[in-house]
Amino acid sequence: MSDNSFGRLLRVTTFGESHGPAIGCVVDGCPPGIALAADDFRRDLDRRATGKTRHTSARREADEIEILSGVYEGLTTGTPIGLLIRNTDARSRDYGSIAEQFRPGHADYAYWQKYGIRDPRGGGRSSARETTMRVAAGVIARKWLAERHGIEIQGFLSQLGEIHPTGIDLSVVEGNPFFWPDAGQVAELEAYMDALRKSGDSVGARVDVVARGVPPGWGEPVYGKLDGELAAALMSINAVKGVEVGDGFESVAQKGSEHRDRMTPGGFLSNHAGGVLGGISTGQDLRCSVAFKPTSSLRLPVDGLDVHGEVVEVVTTGRHDPCVGIRAIPICEAMVALVLMDQALRHRAQCGDVGAVAPRIPGHAGEADDKR
Numbered sequence: 593m594s595d596n597s598f599g600r601l602l603r604v605t606t607f608g609e610s611h612g613p614a615i616g617c618v619v620d621g622c623p624p625g626i627a628l629a630a631d632d633f634r635r636d637l638d639r640r641a642t643g644k645t646r647h648t649s650a651r652r653e654a655d656e657i658e659i660l661s662g663v664y665e666g667l668t669t670g671t672p673i674g675l676l677i678r679n680t681d682a683r684s685r686d687y688g689s690i691a692e693q694f695r696p697g698h699a700d701y702a703y704w705q706k707y708g709i710r711d712p713r714g715g716g717r718s719s720a721r722e723t724t725m726r727v728a729a730g731v732i733a734r735k736w737l738a739e740r741h742g743i744e745i746q747g748f749l750s751q752l753g754e755i756h757p758t759g760i761d762l763s764v765v766e767g768n769p770f771f772w773p774d775a776g777q778v779a780e781l782e783a784y785m786d787a788l789r790k791s792g793d794s795v796g797a798r799v800d801v802v803a804r805g806v807p808p809g810w811g812e813p814v815y816g817k818l819d820g821e822l823a824a825a826l827m828s829i830n831a832v833k834g835v836e837v838g839d840g841f842e843s844v845a846q847k848g849s850e851h852r853d854r855m856t857p858g859g860f861l862s863n864h865a866g867g868v869l870g871g872i873s874t875g876q877d878l879r880c881s882v883a884f885k886p887t888s889s890l891r892l893p894v895d896g897l898d899v900h901g902e903v904v905e906v907v908t909t910g911r912h913d914p915c916v917g918i919r920a921i922p923i924c925e926a927m928v929a930l931v932l933m934d935q936a937l938r939h940r941a942q943c944g945d946v947g948a949v950a951p952r953i954p955g956h957a958g959e960a961d962d963k964r
């Protein structure tokens with residue numbers, strides 16, 4: 593079985609290549625009756641798109657979504673939702689010189705070994721262009737989660753190369769091209785990225801995602817753990833090399849007495865667990881952190897190999913992201929949304945009759961148990 597689908601009750605399949613005629617997805621299992629129009633996709637597709645600032649690839653795609661099926665008179669019908677975006681700005685000549693070469697650090701070599709053939713134009717199926725359809729599918733999940741459960745999902749850039757935020761203010765994240773949570777550092781980031789771009793190099797980044805309002809009880813206890821599925825979904829994004837939930841790898845150095853999140857009638861006193869215990873949500877904020885490697889399509893020459901095993905000098909021309917993590921925020925948000933909606937539907941299917949269970953502990957001490 594080929595692996596272009598994920599999710600169980602909400603099942604998403606994507607298809608398409610970076611320089612093919614179109615990319616698309618099928619979202620199957622979406623409940624009927626959700627208002628859905630092409631306009632709903634605009635905001636998140638624009639947040640992810642290339643060509644919006646000088647700090648991302650200069651390719652300018654229209655990213656106009658066509659809803660092919662599953663919606664009638666503005667409402668989802670419960671049948672598969674087919675979404676399509678036509679590619680409008682592919683420039684395949686940029687890939688002529690590396691069509692038979694392997695970029696060190698790129699999927700080129702692994703695809704070649706697996707399939708014995710590859711579409712080198714724009715990286716074909718391995719291109720980050722594919723993430724457009726994850727974001728599109730995620731729009732439906734975000735909408736359903738917000739309308740039915742009051743859940744809000746927000747991501748931000750929590751590290752760019754060696755630069756860390758000096759403060760975290762989520763209200764400023766959408767106001768700068770880096771999705772950065774500290775407005776006072778934006779000039780520093782601009783200068784850093786300008787110098788990086790001029791040097792021809794790339795850099796890694798870290799993206800944090802918080803989901804607020806997730807009710808307790810979502811997730812499966814063993815093989816379908818909520819954190820396990822979040823890790824798999826986030827890890828499946830291009831260039832991701834690490835995922836943490838809650839304190840993640842920092843937990844290694846913690847004592848149990850420090851890590852355990854104490855419960856009081858007024859709420860949890862901390863959130864080291866990141867909102868998941870035993871693979872099941874606790875009602876606290878869900879916290880994930882995702883590591884993106886530096887992109888490998890560089891104009892800096894490097895010795896490499898071609899498909900004949902000959903040593904060649906590899907130089908990648910064209911329009912590339914010096915830091916792909918910058919526009920990965922909506923992609924990470926979408927993957928979290930899709931996992932949550934799938935788990936919500938699975939929870940409803942098995943445990944829909946259980947109802948509210950006492951005691952219900954608010955996410956944070958002192959906070960009212962919101963909307964749930």
Ligand SMILES: C=C(O[C@@H]1CC(C(=O)O)=C[C@@H](OP(=O)(O)O)[C@H]1O)C(=O)O
Nearest residue numbers: 642649651714715719720721910911912
């Ligand atoms: C087009 C997108 O990103 C592309 C991702 C990408 C890569 O190698 O992953 C390389 C570039 O493609 P091209 O060389 O065809 O311009 C990016 O522009 C997109 O995200 O929509």
